[in-house]
Amino acid sequence: MEKALSLIKISYLRSRVYLAGHVINMFGSFIFGYIGVCVWRALLGDTPKADRMATYVIVSQALLWVTMFLPKSAYLFQKVRDGTLAFMFVRPMGMFLQSFYEVSGSAVYNFIYRSIPIFLLGLLFLGTGIPAPGMILPFFISIIPAYVISFCLNYFVGIWSVKFLNFTAAQNIYYFLANLLSGSLAPADYFPDSIKSIIAFSPFASTCYIPSKIFIGEMNPFVGIPVQSCWAVILVLLSLILTRSVKKSVQIQGG
């Protein structure tokens, strides 16, 4: 546990160095949220539903920083490039866990310095709402599987890049799916009826759609969180299997 904490801390501090730049970046991200809010207010007019959607969009935008915008390829491709990937195998901790703690550090940083400020800016300037008291705890709980799932998806991109030494294509395909299906601007409810429920139950929706819906009180946490947890377990198991196969190929190539 001590090792885990120190890995998280190092990666947190690494992010911390660029605080000034990140504040500017955070404002940029807030503008993206604001654009989404404008779109939904223009579509729904002056209705309670419009207020809820505004909140939904800002919460999603804030959550992107602990889901879709995690370090690309979970730092793995960077390590392939600078040749430090081999070091991950000589440590007494599995590659998956090491990556997980490393990425967790920047996720903690992102949550404190980007997610929370974006949400507060929304509260101050865009009149977004806060959850019903009963939904606060479920919302925070649902962030955890959302993060784990996102980590695994980024980790898959990393595994791909280690195996095929090409990162751009895998990253772009991941971005395409996550952007479209996670529901950060267009929730699953607005997709055509035939694919609506498939999308809502996809792992991508678990990273953004489910927590944001819980936040605005439009989803029963006793349905949402179990769905998320299932995906989290499945993806972690899949990650472990893939780690084993890639480890073999790296050892053969000699890192």
Added chain:
Amino acid sequence: MDEFISVRNLKKTYTVYEGKFFKRQKKEIHALKNIDFEIKKGEFLGYVGPNGAGKSTTIKILTGIMHPDSGMVTVNGFCPWQSRKEYVKNIGVVFGQKTQLWWDLPVVDTFELLISIYGVDKKTGRKRIAELTERLDLKEFINRPVRQLSLGQRMRSELGASLIHDPDILFLDEPTIGLDIVSRHGIMEFLKEINANGKTILLTTHNLKEIEELCNEILIIADGELVFKGCTEKLNNLTEIPRILKITLKPFDGTLSEDQRIIISDFRGELEMQKMQLNFRIDKSVSLAYISKIMFEHFEIEDFTIDEPEIESIVKGIFQTC
């Protein structure tokens, strides 16, 4: 008109800020205090000095990258920073630490790109590429992207790139840094050859051996001031800095024979019992081959190293003699 490059009263000061956000403190660093020198046509000048002494600043000013605070520079009739675009057509530059090649393109394409940038006509350009490929031995990797080259291959390509427009003057900033002995040797031979063919060269390096072997003139800079100007032989006489010979002995019981004791005292050596190490300070007048022979005859030797004097200690030496 034999002064090809002339530098007069060159001064450059940087302002740096220390501390964070509010309590910033202004601090002035005098990179060049008052530099004067000249280079004749066809000369091979070595420019040495410790890190941060002002070597890079001088090169940057001479190549037109940086403007000095005051002073005069004329190179082949041009002032580098006043008519940069015209001026750079007649100089070639290599930065050992910064590539000037196109990372993703094959070497030969970089050369062709440079030919169009310098407005060299195509026929002459082709001929020059063929010539440089031959003389720098680039053939085997000329169609490979630069990012795939080894450091030695890349440096040979950089040299080629700096000569593609056939400049009269070449500025080389640490071109051999990090290279293995073979690549280093190849590059030095090439430089000798082009100097013999009339190119004026200014070379900065850390490696004194290179200077001794290549250059006929040497400039030493320390703390923004020139501390030595003159020919290379003169430097050798100035700096009577001994080389340090370190010999690690094979483990033994610690008792020395009569012969061994005499040798140690004759060469003013000292024995460090704990490390089983013998240290000697060898003056320039003593042949290394001679002393090594004696040592190997009389001692059981595990390891044997010679420390050549560093630039830093030579500069210190010059200060002491002045």
Added chain:
Amino acid sequence: MEIFKTLVKASLKSQAGYKFNFILDIFSSGIIFFSDFLIIAVILTNFKSLGGWTLHEVAILISIIDSGWAIYRTFGEGLERMQELLQTGRFDTLLIRPISTLKHLMIHAVQFRRLGILVQAIIVGSWGIINSGVFSLPFIILYIFLVILAGILILEINIVLAAVAFWTLKNDDLLVLTVYATKTAASYPLNIFNPFLKNILTFVIPLGTITYFPISFVLGKTDNITALLAPFLSVVLMIPVCSILWKTGLKKYTGTGS
């Protein structure tokens, strides 16, 4: 021009050398932009219009911005690497060449895989143009003009940002705020935003002048002829801004400005 031709030829040769990766990269760089369009398309199938604009009309706006972006990212890669060039000191190597530094940045790299963005943008645009009933020769000519102007304007904005890096040494985060965010905003009808953002997109980072205003005029949403002229005005007015900032920044770099 000769320089540019040599570079384009060389880059094409070297990038297309790895055919499979090249095609995969072109395709995948296109689809991430396509996902942004799909999201809007999904939303607008549930509603008639966004701020009075149909999905087809919005598609035209998106396609102009994306095409401009694709053109810029294909040829303006050097500007994107300004931060890296300054931090590693490699910017020096631009100053030892007998051409202007900006010109040199333009020929720093050509990235053909970004052309995937252009392909998807033109598909989206064609679909929008045909279905919104503005398909005509004059409109196609205007559209091509707007795409080129968008490329130039985005280039100009990035020159300003690259110049800023002479002082800050770092501009990647600023890029997110001033280019990525505004670029996204300019692909929507500006009337859905509050006046503050609308003014910024009109007068400060004038990406709106290249999309919303001229298309509004063509679609008969405004009679003001200035709307049609806005793209030309902003591209021309940006020229002195870029030139002054770049020259000042370069002076600072070479040490005469401070």
